[in-house]
Amino acid sequence: MTVTLSGPLADRSSWSTAQCSIGKAMEAVGSRTAMILLREAFYGTTRFDDFAARTGVTDAVAAARLKQLVEVGVFDKxxxxxxxxxxxxEYVLTRMGRDLFPVVFALMQWGNAHLQDAGGPLALVDRATGEPVTVAARTASGEEIAVDDIAVHVNLEWLAQSRDNAGPGAEGAHPR
Known part of the structure; x- marks a missing residue:
């Protein structure tokens, strides 16, 4: 089960991942502590003492990671x-932070399925109906789509903008 790399991406040896959005996202929020702080924020935690107590990290670690998450724009202080x-x-999720909801709960869903007995200790459900909620890949129109049916293309708008921002004669803006 893999996505299809198409166009200039098909030859993986001809491009680098220096501008990889996954890599950039991991730099911003990729630590265990960051994910646990985000979990707590989604559960309603806003105050430093509560974050530190609920995550089980030291005050110094919580303070350092919350500071980084504020700097990157995930939280407002x-x-x-x-x-x-x-x-x-208090630390309040920004829109950028709220947009991480599917990421955090996709990890929970995966952990429930693969690392826990009997589906894990918590489940996401629709508040009104009690129906289970899952995180899945969907098209822009809302249709669920299998990983094998996804293709990865070069984003030509990003490519043009990165070349414009690099200045005249700049090379290497291509995602190779």
Missing amino acids: RPYREPGQRTRH
């Missing part, structure tokens, strides 16, 4: 102050 207390910050 917002001040709040309870009466009689100093100002503190």
